[in-house]
Amino acid sequence: MLIVENLVKKFNNTTAVNNISFVVKPGTIFGLLGPNGAGKTTTIRTILNIIKPTSGKILFNDSVITDEFFNIIGYLPEERGLYRKSKVIDTIIYFAELKNLSRQTAVQKADKWLKKLSIGEYRERKLEELSKGNQQKVQFITSVIHDPQLMIFDEPFAGFDPINQQEIKDLIFSFRSEGKIIILSTHQMDTAERLCSEIFLINKGKEVRSGTLTKIRNEFGTRHIKLEFKGDGTFIKTLPEVAAFDNYGNYAEIKLKDDVNPSAFLRKIVGEIDVYRFSVVEPTLNQIFIDLIKKDK
Amino acid sequence: MHKTLIIAKWEYLEKIKTKAFVLSLVVTPLIIILFSVLPALLSQKEDMRTKVIGVVDTSGVFFNGLQKELEEYRIDNNQPNYVLINLSGRNKNLAELKSKADKDVLDKAIEGYMLILNAGTDSLKVDYRSEKIGSFKDLKIFNEKINKLRVQHELRAKGLNPEVADILQNNVEINLIKIEKSGEDGRPxxxxxxxxxxxxxxxxxxxxxxxxxxxxxxxxxxxxxxxxxxxxxxxxxxxxxxxxxxxxxxxxxxxxxxxxxxxxxxxxxxxxxxxxxxxxxxxxxxxxxxxxxxxxxxxxxxxxxxxxxxxxxxxxxxxxxxxxxxxxxxxxxxxxxxxxxxxxxxxxxxxxxxxxxxxxxxxxxxxxxxxxxxxxxxxxxxxxxxxxxxxxxxxxxxxxxxxxxxxxxxxxxx
Structure with missing residues (x-):
């Protein structure tokens, strides 16, 4: 179990992380979400013991994280990069050895992973000769080859095509069922929505919302409507019942004010435009994210 | 410590394999060799030919002596290194001689010429006029020989044995010995x-x-x-x-x-x-x-x-x-x-x-x-x-x- 307690990190005059706390249990995927510059990377670096917190505690299985923890942590940074001129196999072995794997084990595991991610044929090639997606795969391997108990993935799907994204997703799921502690930091809300058991929304270094997706949805309200229509729908925005209106061309997403009955709202608009489809839906994490961050400003 | 060694090994092996390293390994000594050997080779080649040197000496004091002195310099096939030509015609004044000799130099008929003025007096002046200004080695030889002849000439004028000039030119160099232990010579x-x-x-x-x-x-x-x-x-x-x-x-x-x-x-x-x-x-x-x-x-x-x-x-x-x-x-x-x-x-x-x-x-x-x-x-x-x-x-x-x-x-x- 990973416990972050009242974590504060200040750089000179700016507070990058302002008193946040959360717990990640084994076998869960914890989504650390927030806009750019929210403090995600700083939080991750503190957990990794790369930088020291100004105050607060980070506990892993009830003990403070020290240099001993290097070998049980797997980290995939947001901005990727490997030694371009080095061979794929050499690179993987180097990082595996740095995580305290013996050379022999490192070679075995490297071959296993290369095969698993179907890039075995590139074993002896230089990194720069590989496509971007395959380079990403190599980097992914380096972050998990030592079978770490704590895995931190920063935007793990960036740069992958949909097929590879699915492959990586399946892998992360398999890590979850193996009981790993997984922290996932991403901007892709739909991915977070599908993967994460718990969400922590951070903005300007502070917690905005946290908890399970269901809990956050309930807190946010459920009066969301997906509407397909024909005609000039701009008037909807001006109706007193409407809290938010996003027109996507083919359809629109509408958030109603708390006391509004969706059926009454439908009756009101049906005379003005041709409604093809009207459904009350749960808000997407994307909507919640945008809404909360906007409110926070 | 263990990880330090892993990192050291990686840095060493990865860098030693790079083209840049292999290149610098070969190219740097090559450049150094080029810089140190090439000029020496070139200047040596320069010496490997006979040079025709003119002499304008209206007094006629130095020409014969100079010719004799320079005879000792030989190139590989025992050909003389310097051949002297007397450019001092009788009927021409100095200005004419000079412009004619200059033309010879520019026409590459001669390598250069020595212009000897006021020979036999205290205000002796010698110029070496040439297109090239880098012939230090030649100049050093000419300098030495002219001075020897000058001293000989003056000795003779004063009724002394001209061989004294050789004695005067034999300088003794003082050796510098570093003392570290008594009685033992250090590197000099x-x-x-x-x-x-x-x-x-x-x-x-x-x-x-x-x-x-x-x-x-x-x-x-x-x-x-x-x-x-x-x-x-x-x-x-x-x-x-x-x-x-x-x-x-x-x-x-x-x-x-x-x-x-x-x-x-x-x-x-x-x-x-x-x-x-x-x-x-x-x-x-x-x-x-x-x-x-x-x-x-x-x-x-x-x-x-x-x-x-x-x-x-x-x-x-x-x-x-x-x-x-x-x-x-x-x-x-x-x-x-x-x-x-x-x-x-x-x-x-x-x-x-x-x-x-x-x-x-x-x-x-x-x-x-x-x-x-x-x-x-x-x-x-x-x-x-x-x-x-x-x-x-x-x-x-x-x-x-x-x-x-x-x-x-x-x-x-x-």
Whole structure:
């Protein structure tokens, strides 16, 4: 179990992380979400013991994280990069050895992973000769080859095509069922929505919302409507019942004010435009994210 | 320690495989050979032909003597090196002779000519007029011979034996002998002392600049492609630092070793005087400590800059500091006890190279060796601490360079 307690990190005059706390249990995927510059990377670096917190505690299985923890942590940074001129196999072995794997084990595991991610044929090639997606795969391997108990993935799907994204997703799921502690930091809300058991929304270094997706949805309200229509729908925005209106061309997403009955709202608009489809839906994490961050400003 | 070795091994093996390394291994000695051998070859070839030299000597005092004196110079096939032609016609005045001779030179009929004026008087004046101004060797010979003839001429005019001139030209050179033990001759050759001490400083410089720049470059690379984040989530910054220094120093050492081997193979080991290996133990100590000290400075610099251009500004200055002692080589050899040299001995930046020099020139008191070794090792340790701190924070700060105030804050941070 990973416990972050009242974590504060200040750089000179700016507070990058302002008193946040959360717990990640084994076998869960914890989504650390927030806009750019929210403090995600700083939080991750503190957990990794790369930088020291100004105050607060980070506990892993009830003990403070020290240099001993290097070998049980797997980290995939947001901005990727490997030694371009080095061979794929050499690179993987180097990082595996740095995580305290013996050379022999490192070679075995490297071959296993290369095969698993179907890039075995590139074993002896230089990194720069590989496509971007395959380079990403190599980097992914380096972050998990030592079978770490704590895995931190920063935007793990960036740069992958949909097929590879699915492959990586399946892998992360398999890590979850193996009981790993997984922290996932991403901007892709739909991915977070599908993967994460718990969400922590951070903005300007502070917690905005946290908890399970269901809990956050309930807190946010459920009066969301997906509407397909024909005609000039701009008037909807001006109706007193409407809290938010996003027109996507083919359809629109509408958030109603708390006391509004969706059926009454439908009756009101049906005379003005041709409604093809009207459904009350749960808000997407994307909507919640945008809404909360906007409110926070 | 284990991870330090893994990093050192990686840095060494990955860099040694690069094309740049292999290229520098071959190209640098090639350039040095080209620079040192080619001019010698060219000037030798220049000598391998007979040169036609004109003489304008209206008095006629020097021509015959000069012709005789220059006969001794021969080229390979026993042909004369110089053939003299008398250009002093009877019926022409000096101005005409001169313009005719100048034309001969420009027409390449002759190599050049000597214009001898006021021969036999006190105001003798000799010009060598030629298209080429680089014929130092010829000029030196002409100079010597003209002067000999001048002295002979004057002796004869005064009724003395002209052979006295030979006696006058036989100079005795004073040999310089360095005393280390009573009754034993030290190395007399100034050039040997100069070069054997010089070569160690040069090696130190080359290694520091080479490895230092490699280090900075590798740090910048890892910083810009964010590998650094994976690295320091795998090992302590100090381990990473030590590993890099170790690996890249080994690389620099390999390079210098190979270059030395090439040099020995080409020139032959016999050229290196055994005296070059005297005091080798303390010299090695100074070499290693000096190398470490400078390398850690490079690490500090490498961690605060983001691009190679930025790094260039810093590394240039550091390299200049290293070269500084070279400037003092001559004064140090001339006067090893001067105050300036004493002061420079105790400054960590210059201490290693100045001590390398002093050990070669004159016996250095043991107390000086102990004090300077203590100074360099302490400052190296302090520098490693400082560099590690700057490194720890600096490698994660992207974008702007930190101000001096921020740097001091980093160093103070626990």
């Amino acid at each position: 050759d100034f050039m040997v002392v100069f070069f054997s001490s010089f070569i160690f400083i040069l090696l130190l410089m080359m290694m520091v600049i080479y490895s230092g720049q490699m280090l900075v470059r590798s740090l910048i690379e890892e910083k810009s492609n964010r590998i650094i984040e994976i690295l320091i989530s795998s090992c302590k910054p100090e381990e990473l630092l030590a590993g890099k220094i170790l690996g890249l120093s080994a690389l620099g050492l390999t390079q210098i070793l190979i270059w030395s081997l090439i040099a020995v193979a080409l020139i032959g080991g016999a050229v290196i005087p055994p005296s070059a290996f005297e005091n080798i133990l303390p010299m090695l100590l100074y070499f290693i400590l000096g190398f470490l000290f400078y390398t850690t400075i490079f690490v500090g610099v490498g961690s605060i800059v983001n691009t190679e251009q930025e790094a260039q500004q810093f590394t240039t200055y550091i390299s200049l500091l290293l070269i500084l002692p070279v400037v003092f080589t001559m004064p140090a050899i001339e006067n090893p006890d001067s105050l300036l040299i004493k002061i420079l001995t105790y400054i960590p930046l210059t201490s290693p190279s100045i001590m390398l020099l002093r050990l070669k020139i004159a016996p250095v008191p043991l107390s000086d060796i102990i004090i300077t070794l203590a100074i360099i090792s302490t400052s190296t340790l302090v520098m490693i601490k400082i560099a590690a701190k700057i490194f720890r924070i600096g490698i994660l700060s992207y974008g702007t360079k930190p101000s001096l105030k921020e740097l001091i804050q980093w160093i103070k941070e626990k």
